[in-house]
Amino acid sequence: MSTSTPAASAAAATADYLDQRTGIATAIKGFARKIFPDHWSFLLGEIALFSFIILLATGTFLALFFVPSMDEVTYTGPLAAMDGVQMSRAFASTLDLSFEVTGGLLMRQIHHWAALVFMAAIVTHMMRVFFTGAFRKPREINWLVGFTLMVLGLAAGFSGYSLPDDVLSGNGLRITEGITKGVPIIGTYMSYFLFGGEFPGTHIIPRLFTVHILLVPGLILALIGLHLFLVVLHKHTQFPGGGRTEKNVVGYPIFPVYMAKQAGFFLIVFGVLALMGATMTINPVWNYGPYDPSPVSAGAQPDWYMLFLEGALRLTPGFFEVVIAGFTIPLNVIIPAMIVPVALLGPLALYPFIEAWATGDKREHHLADRPRNAPVRTALGVSMLTGFTVLILAGSNDLIATHFHMSINAITWTFRILVFVLPVVTFWATKRICLGLQRKDRELVLHGHETGQIVRFEDGEYIEVHRPLDEQERWIRVQHDPRRPLPLLPAEDARGVRRPGYRSDALRAKVSRFFYADRVEPVTPAELAAAQAHGAHDQLTAGEHDETPAIGSSSPASVHQG
Amino acid sequence: MKAIAAHRHHRFAPVVLLALALLVTGVLYAAFSPSSAQAAAAPSEDDLTAGSNLFRANCSTCHGVDAAGRDGIAPSLIGVGAAAVDFQVSTGRMPMMANGAQAPSKVPIFTDEQIRQMAAWVASLGAGPSVPSDEAVDPALGDAANGMELFRTNCAMCHGSVGQGGALSQGKYAPNLSESAPRTIYEAMVTGPQSMPVFNDATITPEEKRDIIAYLDAQQQGSPGGLTLGSLGPVAEGLWAWVIGIGLLIGAAVWIGAKSS
Numbered sequence: 115m116s117t118s119t120p121a122a123s124a125a126a127a128t129a130d131y132l133d134q135r136t137g138i139a140t141a142i143k144g145f146a147r148k149i150f151p152d153h154w155s156f157l158l159g160e161i162a163l164f165s166f167i168i169l170l171a172t173g174t175f176l177a178l179f180f181v182p183s184m185d186e187v188t189y190t191g192p193l194a195a196m197d198g199v200q201m202s203r204a205f206a207s208t209l210d211l212s213f214e215v216t217g218g219l220l221m222r223q224i225h226h227w228a229a230l231v232f233m234a235a236i237v238t239h240m241m242r243v244f245f246t247g248a249f250r251k252p253r254e255i256n257w258l259v260g261f262t263l264m265v266l267g268l269a270a271g272f273s274g275y276s277l278p279d280d281v282l283s284g285n286g287l288r289i290t291e292g293i294t295k296g297v298p299i300i301g302t303y304m305s306y307f308l309f310g311g312e313f314p315g316t317h318i319i320p321r322l323f324t325v326h327i328l329l330v331p332g333l334i335l336a337l338i339g340l341h342l343f344l345v346v347l348h349k350h351t352q353f354p355g356g357g358r359t360e361k362n363v364v365g366y367p368i369f370p371v372y373m374a375k376q377a378g379f380f381l382i383v384f385g386v387l388a389l390m391g392a393t394m395t396i397n398p399v400w401n402y403g404p405y406d407p408s409p410v411s412a413g414a415q416p417d418w419y420m421l422f423l424e425g426a427l428r429l430t431p432g433f434f435e436v437v438i439a440g441f442t443i444p445l446n447v448i449i450p451a452m453i454v455p456v457a458l459l460g461p462l463a464l465y466p467f468i469e470a471w472a473t474g475d476k477r478e479h480h481l482a483d484r485p486r487n488a489p490v491r492t493a494l495g496v497s498m499l500t501g502f503t504v505l506i507l508a509g510s511n512d513l514i515a516t517h518f519h520m521s522i523n524a525i526t527w528t529f530r531i532l533v534f535v536l537p538v539v540t541f542w543a544t545k546r547i548c549l550g551l552q553r554k555d556r557e558l559v560l561h562g563h564e565t566g567q568i569v570r571f572e573d574g575e576y577i578e579v580h581r582p583l584d585e586q587e588r589w590i591r592v593q594h595d596p597r598r599p600l601p602l603l604p605a606e607d608a609r610g611v612r613r614p615g616y617r618s619d620a621l622r623a624k625v626s627r628f629f630y631a632d633r634v635e636p637v638t639p640a641e642l643a644a645a646q647a648h649g650a651h652d653q654l655t656a657g658e659h660d661e662t663p664a665i666g667s668s669s670p671a672s673v674h675q676g
Numbered sequence: 677m678k679a680i681a682a683h684r685h686h687r688f689a690p691v692v693l694l695a696l697a698l699l700v701t702g703v704l705y706a707a708f709s710p711s712s713a714q715a716a717a718a719p720s721e722d723d724l725t726a727g728s729n730l731f732r733a734n735c736s737t738c739h740g741v742d743a744a745g746r747d748g749i750a751p752s753l754i755g756v757g758a759a760a761v762d763f764q765v766s767t768g769r770m771p772m773m774a775n776g777a778q779a780p781s782k783v784p785i786f787t788d789e790q791i792r793q794m795a796a797w798v799a800s801l802g803a804g805p806s807v808p809s810d811e812a813v814d815p816a817l818g819d820a821a822n823g824m825e826l827f828r829t830n831c832a833m834c835h836g837s838v839g840q841g842g843a844l845s846q847g848k849y850a851p852n853l854s855e856s857a858p859r860t861i862y863e864a865m866v867t868g869p870q871s872m873p874v875f876n877d878a879t880i881t882p883e884e885k886r887d888i889i890a891y892l893d894a895q896q897q898g899s900p901g902g903l904t905l906g907s908l909g910p911v912a913e914g915l916w917a918w919v920i921g922i923g924l925l926i927g928a929a930v931w932i933g934a935k936s937s
Contacts (some may be wrong), residue, residue, distance in 0.1 A: 148733075152925075152933060154930040154931075157929040158929065161922075194820055195894050196821055198821055199821055211707075212900070219901060223901055231916035238926070281828065282909065378932065379929070382928045383925060383928075385920070386924045390921060391915075393903055395899040396901065398899055398901055401837045401838045406829075409828045409841075410832075410833055411832040411833060412833060412841070412843070412912075413837070413908070413909045415910045416910060417723070417910045418910065418912060418913070418918075420913065421910070504729075510911045512842060513843075513912075515843035519847070521777065521847035522844070638686065675862070
């Protein structure tokens, strides 16, 4: 190690000083040599991480000027349209930091755009993890950590956009109050507890402020730490390819390659968010005015990540509300605001465990699935996204009506039907597309690429020349294990005694059949050899297996599972 | 002065004084509200005849030759006043091009002169709100802050927080007000066209109407935050966050991923 320049020797001396006192060199050496695989979709989580860092920075700036108080004041600032208007101190300080603090409006807008992009990046990152099966053992816990981060992101967003105390966010709080009161039996108490009395009261803004700047970001920061620690511990998943196995990671070291890439990407994220904040108005609270419980503007919607709940509320018919013996059961609130989110998000959280149970797979997986190789998982994911999308569109039904000159009633009824029908249709279509793509893979492996060259033989026969796949291409298409439904052992043993646990096994076999009964298996070496040996591959079935083969069962009779 | 003083007890003195006072009042009135005087000018007989002919040729199919309306087809226009005619025809809503949930605004087919004549004829059928003076709708004379509060309580539930428009039931809608002329906005308030309720002078005084116009006019100055994105609220913001934010960032991620390390 040459220390030729004074700067270099100073740096070396500082590093040595730190190392002798903390032993940090060992950690840095290990971490700097850590290998990460290269793929653009592995950078989606970073968008969320970097947006969060920008949220912390801009949020700190905003917290220096925002006053979380619901005291009434009279506005006397530079905004003519608010001159002399009564408002809460929270709203007035939002106007002050937007119009009087230098750079305040830019910070506010970057903060809000970063929040929208943060949630969008989390959802996109989650899609990548879901569709590539990167949640499988040993990463189930980390999936739950990520899921919790998404829910905390929702909480951060909701508590944040309610803070300025404008008409729009006040309407959102009013809906929150209604939903809270809709909880059976304890609803009224919960609402009074939340708002410190009757809505809106004077407590909710300071309380949301604490939630927004202390509680939720603290939890997010801690869970991000855990999330990244687990990523380092498990190592990153990689896409299949030559030389990549379940036991290695093929890629580049953190130092210097990923350090440079990540630093550059952070600056790009910051740049894009700053550009958006500088040129595009977001949450113009001066348009909405200070909160007053009486007015509700047309076009009142929450930020996009809460829009599915708004959509569920808009789709639920009012006549769901029932009165039994003098007690109102507000099913028109309970179903969309409590049952729908649990029904949508619950299975998402538990999905790794459901799939592992249906697969019966206890092995670790570090190679990412190609989405087509898990048709039912991919189809379920697309189906769930379709459901969310329909609800989001339903939450925007008034804008669809005005922009496309349609009747809002017709749109609402259409979405009421589509929210049930479209997820089923997209499930079926996605599954068929995946199976089709798998069959195409088989075809390619067995027959090679079509070249478009037609050759005529002496005896007059025409054939098209097929170019065989190279090894990399072939490996990607054949490397995965076929997944088959779990076999079901008979209900009674050889002596006719009922087997305990049969009923749960039967359910498990049923779920397993749902996942894997329809499948296209990868080409086996034998099939490939047969195809290459004498060109008699036409006799091989490019088979979709609808019948379950007998695995681990003693008698052929046990194959039939209904 | 002495001559005038000598004649101040003349028997015609009160008459002359009264005439002078009337003259001064008239001159002052004409000087300070010219358009109002113009608007108040009585229509000539020719105007009424022309208006009647225009009405028969273009409106009577639905509204009837006597403008008494036809059940289930078109309302009676007796007593709707000149303001209603001016609003409907100058914004192109009338004559309707096709039956629909609501008559949309389009390029007007009549000249200002023709509209004035039709309005005069309809106004002659029965008393109703007249076309407001330029002074009554001048945004510069209104108080935008008061207008904001009035707009929020009375208008925003249909027209949106800054008048960007909104949906009503069965394909009806509250139109976007950003292109509306101050006079049109005033006329809409006093006549309550289509689904809109009437805001008469007892509900919202003429000065308050002008404040509302001032608030809407202030929206034309654009947004301090940059592009308004149509002032459509969080849905449009979310759409752009995905399209521009996530779009650009995924593009950057693909670029970084494709860069050989």
